[in-house]
Amino acid sequence: MEKIICACGHSNPYGTKLCEKCGRPLTEEEKQNKVVDMRYDGMAIRSKTYNKSFVDKIWNFFSSVKVGISLIIITLIAASVGTLLPQEFYVKASDMEKGAYYADVYGTFGKIYYTLGLSDLYSSWWFQILVGMLAVSIIVASLDRGIPLYKSLKNQRVKRHESFMKRQRIVAEGQVSASAEETLDKVAQKMTEMKYSVRRDGSALLAEKGRFSRYGPYINHVGLIIFLGGVMLRLVPGFYVDESIWVREGETRAITGMEGYFIENRDFILETHDNTPQGEQVKQGVNVVAKNFQTDITLYKQPEDALPGDTENLEKVKDYSIRVNHPLKEDGFALYQMDYRLNELKQMNFELINKTTEKSLGKVEIDLTNPKKEYDLGNGSSVQILVYTPDFDGFENGEPQTKTSIPNNPAFLFKMTTPETPEGEVSFVEIMQPPLEPLGENKYRMKFASAEMRDMSGITVRKDSTIPILFVGGVIFMIGVAIGSYWNHRRLWLQVEPDGRVLMAAHVNKNMFSMKKDLDAVTTFAALPPYKDQLEKDEAGEESTTGGIKEKEGDNTL
Amino acid sequence: MSLIDLSGNLLFVAFIAYLVATLLFGGSIKQGNATGKNTGKWGKLAIVVTIIGFLSQLGYFITRWIYTGHAPVSNMFEFTTAFGMFIVGAFILIYFIYRLTALGLVALPVALLIIAYAAMFPKEVSPLVPSLQSHWLTIHVITAALGQSILAISAVAGLIYLLKVVDLTKPSKQRFWLEAVMYCLVVVVGFVAVTSTFSAMDYESSYNYVDKEGTTRKIIYNLPPVFGMNEYEVIEEHGMSPLVEMPALINAKKLTTVVWSLLVGSVLYLLIRLIARRRISAIFQPLVKRVNLQLLDEIGYRSVLIGFPVFSLGALIFAMIWAQIAWSRFWGWDPKEVWALITWLFYAAFLHLRLSKGWEGRKSAWLALIGFGIILFNLIAVNLILAGLHSYA
Secondary structure, X not given: OOOEEOOOXXXXXXXXXXOOOOOOXXXXXXXXXXXXXXXXXXXXXXXXXXXXXXXXXXXXXXXXXXXXXXXXXXXXXXXXXXXXXXXXXHOOOOHHHHXXXXXXXXXXXXXXXXXXXXXXXXXXXXXXXXXXXXXXXXXXXHHXXXXXXXXXXHOOOOOOOHHHHOOOOEEEEEEOOOOHHHHHHXXXXXXXXXXXXXXXXXXXXXXXXXXXXXXXXXHHHHHHHHHHHHHHHOOOOOOEEEEEEEEEOOOEEEOOOOOOEEEEEEEEEEEEOXXXXXXXXXXXXXXXXXXXXXXXXXXXXXXXXXXXXXXXOOEEEEEEEEEOOEOEEEOOEEEEEEEEEEEEEEEEEEEEEXXXXXXXXXXXXXXXXXXXXXXXXXXXXXXXXXXXXXXEEEEEOOEEEEOOOOOOEOEEEEEEEOOOOOOOEEEEXXXXXXXXXXXXXXXXXXXXXXXXXXXXXXEEEEEEOOHHHHHHHHHHHHHHHHHHHHOOOEEEEEEEOOOOEEEEEEEEOOOHHHHHHHHHHHHHHOOOOOEEEOOOOOOOOOOOOOXXXXXXOOOOOO | OOHHHHHHHHHHHHHHHHXXXXXXXXXXXHHOOOOOEOOOHHHHXXXXXXXXXXXXHHHHHHHHHHXXXXXXXXXXXXXXXXXXXXXXXXXXXXXXXXXXXXXXXXXXXXXXXXXXXXOOXXXXXXXXXXXXXXXXXXXXXXXXXXXXXXXXXXXXXXXXXXXXXXXXXXXXXXXXXXXXXXXXXXXXHHHHHHHHHHHHOOOOEEXXXXXXXXXXXXEEEOOOOOEEOOOOEEEEOOOOOOOEEOOOOOOHHHHHHHHHHHHHHHHHHHHHHHHHOOOHHHHHHHHHOOOOHHHHHHHHHHHHHHHHHHHHHHHHHHHHHHHHHHOOOOOOOOHHHHHHHHHHHHHHHHHHHHHXXXXXXXXXXXXXXXXXXXXXXXXXHHHHOOOOOOXXX
């Protein structure tokens, strides 16, 4: 592409709008404008310059701010659709029943919602592609504009051409009575006082402040990209572990996902607030408000050389009370108190008694998680467990069935042998039900004596090695947003001819209000001619409905 | 007087102060100078009264904090009241940058409406559930609310901007929507009026109903029931019986409240129209006639610039840190989280549109109003309609 040679002799790359050296407008469009477009300081922007090859077209698509904004809006609308009904992971139904659940609870709408996949919207391929496109747009647009802007701001000349100065939003022109050198000195003094850095070149002066704020948006975009990159790293095996385990009181078990570690649940504690229910609590029918969910645990580790599954010789790591908001952290993992189940049956105690005399032949203590096959009562009597169903759910083909392996509703098929009945008698025993005697009337029965309960803690095991990356991304983002928002880039150009003719121009990327305060101060101090805001409407005038907005150079950090 | 009573009284004083300050701001504009900028005595008095009100409300906040032992931002009443306070705080901040009295004329009534709305929720001190027992409750909620309040000031500036520039003599979309905004404000007044009237009468009707899981529950209405819950049965009824029974999916009690508010709001609106014989926007238009549009536009933009980083920090970053500690994951697509993200995306779009597409003036003002609408949606609708982990109220 051919270079553009400016009247000042400087050779500018193709696509430049304002001469890099003197600032003269180079395109017809800029020459027409009353106020030049100061976005990127008139540098050649790749996406605005080339549009031939396929790569150019892709580049231009993603670098377009219009496309970027459209992607933001589409993502925003899509995200809102996902909140209309609860997402699948908040629905308490098994994967198979989820479709039916939505149809049942939310009717036709729920059915459509589920069928369209909106009930799992945030993990859908199209939503993730949307976020991916947003990320690409952020990267491309930042490179497209950030690099030329950086170059241009770095290589600024002090002296600019009159046509550049006169096309700034703030312009002042006139005569000063003091000598040129004196005026320049005074302006330099005042601007330095206001923390501007001042450069001079003969009769020209450039005062500049807060240039770094122009880089704010690019810095925050870098932060966002690091953040999104961190989120994607989760897919890499080993970076992310998410498991949940149930641990019964008194039990020691391996921690799923946390190789070599074992957890012992010493005690689960549930505390409630001691308050009189009132207001909202009454309305929702909640009698007690939970105060604390806590599991006192001991964490063990296998010795280095132990075989997998070897639970002998565990080394104690530490005791800890896992509470909500106070997870246990160890070796990059965190263990969270997430759920609990109270009063699970742990042990049932029976007595073998003679039905008529009520005389007991001995006690049988059955550990419900690990029942023995046979209990010998010593005096020639014994009890055998033929069938044990932890969660009895009725008979099927004469066989007792269990719903789960959790002892919610234990039932037993006992074979009782006594000296009186050496053949043995069979009895089916279920909680709270009279025993069934399938093989005829028995002489003996198993009398329920007592039960022991225990609690269970639901612990979430989580490792997320991406968090440091996300944190760095978040911090960089915040720094970028803060410097882009709370600081602004102010520039003042001044040229004083030997005859006292003054030309002044000023630019600020945002917050003209504060810039004008600086301008007022310097104008008074150095007795400069009054400045004019070329975009200000007449005080009484309405805003112009057309045109006006377009030619506004406005605020242009992007 | 116990601490909690003192706290309640301080809030009441603040409310009255804001009311008086609104009138004073009105007076300062009537007294008027060319730009709506404060130079007169009225304006000075108005900002002094506003600051007294703010300090008084700060007193409410601190005394309640001491009494409950946690930052009073844990339920609908506490959070919404604090939101109102932060809006006044943000207004004071912006006022001292730009000295524009006209802002107070809109910012204070908005804060008043929000505090009045908050007062319709149960004010009892309730103990914290385990997941809320964290310093992050204070850090996250207060920063997020502060960010939202500063963003709200841009909507205040936007509304004044539109009140001045929208031509109310000719029918147009902008005229319609501007009046719709005014109507919404009146509906909030309607809600407050009807709720406090029946609450003063101690109105209660109670029913048994069957919820969507098929369990029988009891519900107490504090407004005469227009809609009945699914398969409701009367326990105790006063005044009227429900006109229509709703399916289990719809909370007929909340629907009743919405319909009552709309009804009373509409009646109020019609009364205002009948008495004033013009649109509400037209009533306010003369008051803002002299406001400097460029300054308003600048304030609208500046408050988004100030508020956006604060909001990002509080509503996203602090939120993620806390979620990681309490719920084991920093992000879980809970409705409240999603709507915070939507708010953030919206203001990001706002900034990009402004920076590169030159959306200033009217367009920017409308966007600021929509943004505030999203913030209110997240506060009201997400808590009360879309159930999730954040529905503590």
